[in-house]
Amino acid sequence: MTSRSKNAVRSYETDIEKSREESNWKKAVELAQQLKARSPQHESLAHFLIGEGKLEAYLEEWPPIKENIERAQRELSESKGYLTLATDDAGKKAGVALDAHLLLGKLHFACGSYDEALKHYKLAELNTLTEKELPVRSLRIVAESYAIKGLCLEQTVLPASTSKFKQAEWEAELIRSFELASELTLLYLQRASAARAGATLETALQRAPLLHIRAGRLANAIDRYREMLTAVESVSTQALRLTLARQLAEVLMRGVTGQVYRAPQGLIPAAGTLTRRREEHISEGPWKPKKYAAFNQFVPRNEYEEVVLVLVVGEAMAVRDAVLSQSGEFEAARAHSLQNAVALIDLLALAATRWGQLPLVLESLERAMKFSFGCAHIWRQRALATAAAPRHEPGLALLAQPPPAQGSPSWNAHVRALNVARRATPLVPKDVPLRLVAANTCYRAGWIEEGIQFAEQALSAAKSEERSPFLARCYVHCAIGHQMKAQKTNSRIEKEAENDISLKYLVQSVQLDDNDHLAFYHLALQYMQLGMLNEAMDATRACLSCRAECGGGLRLAASLWSCAAAGPRGTRALNAARLARHHYPNAEWPLWTLAALQLLWESGESALATGKELLRLLNSAEDADGEHHYADLDALSDSLRDEVHSNRDAASVRAESAGAYRLERALSENASTLSVQRARSPLAEHRAHAWLLLADLCLRLGRWSAAAGCVSEAAALTPFSHLVLYTRGRVHSACSEWEEARQCYQNALAIHPTHVDSMVQLGGAYYELGWLRLAERTLREAGALEPARADTWRQLALVLAGLGEPAAAADAAAAALALHPLTPLCPTL
Incomplete structure (x- = not known):
């Protein structure tokens, strides 16, 4: 008979433990009540289990937040009574008193009695618990106890007279509580695969590094984030890892630069512990979570690598967890996943664009397209990124750049940027900057009419706003479109009409914003094209006073001072060209101007030396894979006149004076002069122009054979x-x-x-x-x-x-x- 009762009790205990691990509290309470009725000697254990079940069942429905304090005080009295009974001497003998005190601390925290909760944790001797292997349920109880202790300590206010030593001790205890809670939480989630952390444990995970940041210990905060992110991932930690990755990236981007940064140390398992498995996990103690470790583990060397790595991993997790269904029942989940993904994508855009990794941003936005239907922010970001993707000729402003050849990579990039802008602009009907960027894309690709439409849409949107900061810039973009249209047309009447419209817009722009160098630059250019040199020089001076290093202003100053009407101003023109060379050492256009001016006012040998320097610059740029380290600071325009060194696309103009047979003959004759066909390099046109500049200089110096050799070199590059x-x-x-x-x-x-x-x-x-x-x-x-x-x-x-x-x-x-x-x-x- 005794044997049967012992077996029954063991059966109850097994079922109860299973119900506790599965968080089936209703069944656990029923089994505990049956255990109490069948085995009175286990009464303390039954009291503990009943109190635990009622407490956890209540907190699953009503989490321990301030809004639920009054309800908790009313509805947790029964649970409190059972748990209090489990703390007597019988409970101590049964071994449940310690767990009962820990749960009573949790109960008092839910009721808003923070001091009482701390008293129970003191009675449980939480600070002196021995680190040893614990069951899954006990892991959660201890983890929540440390987390709640930290939250209660935050609610206690220290007296103003407290010594610095006491304050430091209180702060250390607070941080230690959250750190232990985070480590035990990760260990619990690794062992309980289907469990959820809950609000309390999630708060503890994020709280410890934030306290370090508040105290000014950024290195400690970063180390805490790294330790949590290097823990072995489980199903329950995926959302947490996403949040932690975003927070670590924000800390690294905001507060860690240069010598402040310390690279992480890779975890390498001890010798003899590796097996043939792909990954190895190590743990530093019974209360420490398992971490990834391998000999080939990638370790970032600087803050740039770590930020990009963390954001790329976080973005991959956000995209993986995105909700694709558009049905109404998933609306909340879809909005939450989209918010997480957008936050990571925005951070990745900030970091990658800052360090010149625009393709990384484009790939991220492409992946976001599958779950961002109708999301205006994502489409706007993608439109801006695709507009920045095409490479522009360094040193050449908007009106001076030839439109890319149809079918070329640059042309395809412009087409893609324009298509995205067409989709994005209806989603943000009042977005002025997006329309200005779209207009700029159209201008660069040679689609002038559509660019003017975008610019006029931006202008009307800016006018509808009260004191819009973009109104002056909208006038500038409208003027640029009409400038390009005037230079493209061959009709004098249309040309004059477009020039008048452009001049009107530019005058309005400088009246609205007298500190915009771009508006003054285009106004000077317009005056120069109309032959109004005095007005052009005044506008150029205003442009350079707004921005002394404006490349367009320096070019115009050099050109105006080289005019015969300016008198003997060669020294000023040369100084302007040299100043442009100083500000833009990796650009080609200052050397063009400087060589021409040196030929006029210095000597032919110095002009040839400058031309050779230009050729060396282009050769060195080609050796560096064609990457241009020049930033086009002044942005938009110069002139589209077909000067000696302009190279507009012939397909965009009408062939009025030549038939198709002449074009075919010209191409065949020129191609036949090449004995060896060379592969076209990214800077072939620039290098060819440099050789043509040298040919022009040689012709002016009377060196006919040298000029012919330069032309042959240019023909080999651009036949x-x-x-x-x-x-x-x-x-x-x-x-x-x-x-x-x-x-x-x-x-x-x-x-x-x-x-x-x-x-x-x-x-x-x-x-x-x-x-x-x-x-x-x-x-x-x-x-x-x-x-x-x-x-x-x-x-x-x-x-x-x-x-x-x-x-x-x-x-x-x-x-x-x-x-x-x-x-x-x-x-x-």
């Missing part, structure tokens, strides 16, 4: 460039080989029908060959395209004089004399 054919024609012209020069100019125009330089030189070749009527027609076509060029009218005057039309020749010469003072003697690009 189908109209600039190569144009410069080769100039070499033939310098050698008086007029028939060969005529063919080169015609081939250049076959590729680029509106290249004015080629048209002017072709007219000169016709004149030298005696074909005066062809020369007159070609030069008048050039004058219709750009009527403000003095060399066109000067050449036309010679042709008309040869045709026996003195009156018309006099008019053309007068026009050339009037325009000559307004023409810069050095290129603006």
Whole structure:
């Protein structure tokens, strides 16, 4: 009979322990009541189990927060009575008194009696518990006890007269409680695979590093985060790890730089402990969670690597846990997962963009597309990131940059950025900056009309806001669009109308914001194109006073001081070019201008030396995989005039003066001159332009053979460039080989029908060959395209004089004399 009762009691104890581990408190209470009725000698154990079951069942429904204190005081009295009975001498003999005190501390914490809770933890001698192997349920009880003790200590207010020693002791005890709670929590979650941490334990996990941060001990806080993140992951810790990863990244990004940072130490298992398993786990004690350890474990070397690593891992977890279903029942879970993912993606964007890792941001945003349907923030971030992805030519501003060739990687990047902007802008109808970025993308790709539409949308949105800070910049972007439209059209009436609109917008912009260097720069450029040099110089000075290192302003200053109307200002122009070289040491455009100015006011040898320096710069940039370390600080524009070194896409202009057979012949003739086909490098066009600059300098110095060699080098890099054919024609012209020069100019125009330089030189070749009527027609076509060029009218005057039309020749010469003072003697690009 006795044996049967013992077996029954053991059966009850086994079922009760199973119910406790599974948090089936209703069944645990029923079994405890049956145990009490069947075995009176286990009454203290039954009291403890009943009190525990009622307490945990209540807290699962009503968590221990301040809003539930009054309810807890009413409904936990029965549980309190049972647990108090378990703390008597019989309970001590049964071995449940200690656990009863720990649960009573938890109960008093739920009721708001923080001092009473601390008294029970003192009675349980929580500070002196021995670290030993504990059952799963006991692990949770002890972990919650340390966590609640820390929360109760935070609620106690120390007297103002407390000594610094006492305050330090209190703070140390507080942090130690949370640290022990976090370690026991991780160990508990590793051992109980299906368990949840709960609000109390989650608070304890996050509280210890925050207390270190509050005390100014960033290194200790980072170490706590690292210890928690290196713990072996379980199903229950995935959400916690996501939060901890985000917090660690924030701490590293905000407060840790340079010598303050200490790299983490990798965990390597002791010799002889490795097996053939892929991962090994080690534990430093019975109360320490297991941690990952391996000989090939990656350890970050600096704060940049650690931040990116933590954010990439956190972003992967956030994307993995994202809710894809769009049904209403998952709306709350979907919003929560989206919020977590957005927080990680934003941090990753901040870190990766700061350190030049934009592809990482784009990949992250691409992965976010699968769960961010209709999320305006994600789409806006993606639009901004894709707009920043295309590489732009260093040193060339918006109006000066040729649109990318269709099908090229740059063109594909612009198309992708524009498509994303089209999807993102309807989601944020009043977002002005996004529309300005979209307009900028369109301008860079050569889609001027759509860019103007985006800019005007931004302008109307800015006008609808009260005192919008972007209103002046909206006027600037509208003006840029009309500037580009004016330079693209060949109709004089349309050109004048677009220039008037652009000038009106720019004047409004500088009136709204007299500290915007970009607005003054475009205003100076507009005045310069209209021949208003005094106004252009005033606007350039205003631009440089707003931003002394503005590259566009320095270029305009050099060009304006090189005009004949400016008088002998060569020294000033050279100083402006050298200052631009100082501010932008890795850019090519200051060397272009400096070489041209040195040829005018210094010597040909110094100009050649500058040209060679440009070539060395491009060669070194190509050796570094074509990466440009230059930041385009002034942003948007210069001029789209087809100067010697402009290379607009021929497909974007009308082929008015050449047939398809001429284009095919030009390309085939130029390709046939190449004996060896070279692989095209990322900086091929820049290097080719550098060789053409050297060819131009050699021609001005009378070195015909050297100029021909430079042209051959440029042709090997860009065999189908109209600039190569144009410069080769100039070499033939310098050698008086007029028939060969005529063919080169015609081939250049076959590729680029509106290249004015080629048209002017072709007219000169016709004149030298005696074909005066062809020369007159070609030069008048050039004058219709750009009527403000003095060399066109000067050449036309010679042709008309040869045709026996003195009156018309006099008019053309007068026009050339009037325009000559307004023409810069050095290129603006």
